[in-house]
Amino acid sequence: MTPQSTPELFNKYSEATLFYVLTDATSFVELFHFLKDKKNHEIPRKKLKDSINGPILPWEEKTEQGTSHSRNTIFELETAILFHKSGFEIKDFDDVRFLFDNYTFNVQCKRIHSPKRIADNVKQAATQISKQTGNKSKVKGIIFLCIDKLTETEDVILEVNHENEVEPHLHKLTREFIQTYNHLWQNLININIIGTAIFVKILANIKRDHKSMLTICRHRMLDIIPDRNYQPHDYLLIKKLSAKLGSSLTESQKESHLK
DSSP, X not given: OOGGGHHHHHHHXXXXXXXXXXXXXXXXXXXXXXXXXXXXXXXXXXXXXXXXXXXXXXXXXXXXXTTTHHHHHHHHHHHHHXXXXXXXXXXXXXXXXXXXXXXXXXXXXEEOOOGGGHHHHHHHHHHHHHHHHTTOTTEEEEEEEEOTTTTTOTTOEEEESSGGGHHHHHHHHHHHHHHHHTHXXXXXXXXXXXXXXXEEEEEEEEEETTEEEEEEEEEEEEEEOSOTTTOHHHHHHHHHHHHHHTOEEEEOOOGGGOO
16 A cells, blocks of 8 residues: 555545554454464364455345354354463364363353344353253353444444553443343353353544554453352352453352342
8 A cells, every 4th residue: 555545545435444454454463473383183174264255345235135144253263262261271262162271161252242132142152052061060161242233333433542541441331232232141041151251342532642552452241140159159150260361250140039
């Protein structure tokens, strides 16, 4: 790209489009560093192919045409990278699987495309985890939900004067989502599903010293499912995992305990 062509791009495309294309490459850079030392048989080739077989921009996805599969796959790979960077040993990519504290964890990732699909997404994730865990006490499950599309953060740029302003904004989004929908996972039958994590990211333009810095900001909040009184071991296990993952933590009150 020549300097002369830059104004033409800004005239042709919105700032959000241009910035998203530039910053979205971050995921693939992280993926490269994650996989570069893997042996040939350890590389998830099918998932890599699936991740680039879709629209470049998230708002061009059409779920009814099946074009969301690409970014769904990217979210799964990003989740694997997240656990890897936090020091977890990744064992599988088909369903993100890792080892922690002598337990095998199965993570089911779902990108929420519509409020009407939230219950179905949670139910599907729970069913997939149940197939993996069965009655095995040493296998635990976590549901990972991405709410970027639901909160419409994909096609906006958050303008702030300081980076400290971003975290409260994303914290509010994830907290409100959990408060509204936690009943969908807090009463799951499978007691081996011990947490639901909510993930959101946004492009932020941080103004400092008369200059602007464009960055992708990510936030995770993990909602604990086990009751501290009836499942103390699982309760402590998910709290320990959350601390290592570096996620915000919340504890929803089960419906059966409401007064």
